[in-house]
C-alpha cells in the first residue's frame with residue numbers, strides 16, 4: 190500500500206503544479222517502498238537525490254510563476270521553500286553519513302513535509318493565479 194495517495198484536496202487548481210506535486214507524491218512512495226523492501230543504501234540514496242532534485246525543479250517552477258505575476262506572497266513562500274530544501278538536504282546528509290536510516294518516522298516526516306506545504310501554503314496562491322488565467 191502506498192504511503193501517500195493523491196487526493197483532490199491537494200489540488201491547487203493549476204495543472205502543471207498538480208502534475209509536479211503528484212510526481213513528488215510518487216517519489217515519496219518510491220522511497221517508502223524501497224525502505225519496506227529493504228533496498229540497499231545505494232538504491233535509497235538514489236531515490237532521495239531524485240526527490241531533492243525534482244523538489245528544486247518544482248520549487249523553481251512555482252517561484253517563476255509567482256515572480257511572473259508579481260504574487261504578493263512570494264518572499265514568504267520562497268523562504269518556506271528554502272527551509273524545506275534545507276530539511277531534505279539535512280536528511281540526505283545524515284543518511285549518507287550513516288547517522289540515520291530511512292525509517293517510517295523519516296517517511297512520515299516527508300509526507301507531512303509535502304502535504305502541509307501544499308495544503309497550508311501552496312493553496313493560498315490558487316485564487317490569485319486563477320485570476321491571472323493560470324490554471
Ligand SMILES: [Fe+2]
Nearest residue numbers: 251306310311
Ligand atoms: Fe510551494
